[in-house]
Amino acid sequence: MGLARGASSPASTGAQRVSLKDIADELGISQTAVSFAINDRPGVSAETRRRVKEAVAKLGWTPVYAAQALGSSKTMTIGFAPARSAQGLTDETFMLHFMVGVHTSLSPKGYGLLYRPCRSLNEEMSVYRDWASRKRVDGVILVDLRADDPRPKLLKELGVCAVLAGGPDPNNYVPSLSIDDSRTMGTMLKHLSSLGHRRIAYLSGDSNLDYSQGRVSAFRSFAKRRKLESINIEFTNFDAEQAAMLTLEMLRSPKPPTAFIYETEILAAASLHAMAEAYTTRQLETGEGQSAVYPNGLPAIVSFEDSFICEAAYPSITSVHRDASEYGAKVAKLLLKVVAGEQVSGNRRILTPKLVVRDSTARSVAPIE
Incomplete structure (x- = not known):
């Protein structure tokens, strides 16, 4: 330098x-x-x-x-242009802590972070073309790998250094650093199964995202091996109202799920709020012909993301804890190595997540009163 x-x-x-x-x-x-x-x-x-x-x-x-x-010939700037809804960017505590971690690695090296949120994948790709033509950044951080994702190849063609938080990139255009949650879905399901849950629903985010597809596959495999009575899989596009609506619809079915897994703590908390309102006002009668009682009549709830929301909710929500700040710091360090011309391996996995058991799964399945 x-x-x-x-x-x-x-x-x-x-x-x-x-x-x-x-x-x-x-x-x-x-x-x-x-x-x-x-x-x-x-x-x-x-x-x-x-x-x-x-x-x-x-x-x-x-x-x-x-x-x-x-x-x-360096800009001392790293670009970050995630394509997400404005609500998603402000609500997700994981992303905020991730960015804090990125800063902790960039700042000591004199690098700044150019944050440019985008409304669509096409807009994100246009930003990369603009940055490349103006030599605006030394490298970029990619998130949310999609099926047949065009971004890694584009950045390779543009000659822009990049790393992927997630992945791995199936074509190996860019190196990646992913959180090792390959066994996380299994850990969650084993926990629920040990409590006697045989009817489980998974409310995912975006069906195009690589990690969502992996989690759905793991869910189906577990259900088949353990011969669960029934499973439900719904994609909410990270819309909290949609998650709450789908949750109540499933609870009114003839044989409702006794446990729900949500992609984020926002989806879990919104659904818990909707259930609490319906239960306390006696508006919810289950498909088995019995009125639910709050909070004892609640199904088990698990979130794939952890935050203060999970701790503050009533009942508190069992969740998967990842250190997002540490993850962001490691992703930024990897990118700085790439920018410096160092050879790095194609894909690395770190930070095996931990299941934090709270009140929402603290008891075994019991008949609804």
């Missing part, structure tokens, strides 16, 4: 900029040696590197990234 010859101390102090020459004069060495030491490049001794970094801290030197980018 090239360094600017000048740098600035905090503007509010009005202090004169500290340059590499100032550091070199302070230590009685060349500016080249100072640059090598700051950049951790070979050619200077460990003692010189230590002295330079101490002087940098003492004098308050920081790089001028505009000049740095000009000298190195």
Whole structure:
């Protein structure tokens, strides 16, 4: 990474900029040696590197990234342009914590994050073309891999460095880092099965998303192996009202599910709210001809995402916990390696999720009172 010859101390102090020459004069060495030491490049001794970094801290030197980018043909910017609804972006705590994690890895290296939410996949791809033509970013982070996803190939053709959070990319156009939840659906279903649940519903998000397809496949395989009495699979497109409506419809069926799995905590909480309202006002009579009693008559509820919402709900919601911030930090670190020209493996899996059992699955199946 090239360094600017000048740098600035905090503007509010009005202090004169500290340059590499100032550091070199302070230590009685060349500016080249100072640059090598700051950049951790070979050619200077460990003692010189230590002295330079101490002087940098003492004098308050920081790089001028505009000049740095000009000298190195880098923008010092990483792009993130997820195609999601505005409501989805504001409601999802996982994505917010993911972005915080990305920042924790980018900031120490002097990189900024260019956040450009998009309304559609086509808009997202247009943004990538624009960024590439204007050399606006050094790399991008992809999320939400889809079936026959055109984005990895496009970025490869545009020559834009990229990593995928999720995956893996079946064509290996971009390296990926995915959370290892290959056994997560099985863990959830084993937990529900141990409580006696034989009729289970899964309210997923978007049928085109790679991870949703994987979870549906795991659900079907488990149901077949364990010979569950019945399963229901519905796609909500992450619409909370749709999830709540489908939940109540299923509960009014002749043999309703005794347990529900939701793709996100927002879908789970909205459905729980709808059930609570129907139960407490005696508006819900199950298909088995009995009125439900709140909260004892509630079905078991599990969420694939965890947040304070799951803890604050009544009853609190059993959920799958992932450290989204750590995940974002690791994804950003992987991208920085790609940008630096390092060789990285095609796909890595990390952070095996943990099932956090709360009140919503704390008891075995009992007849509805």
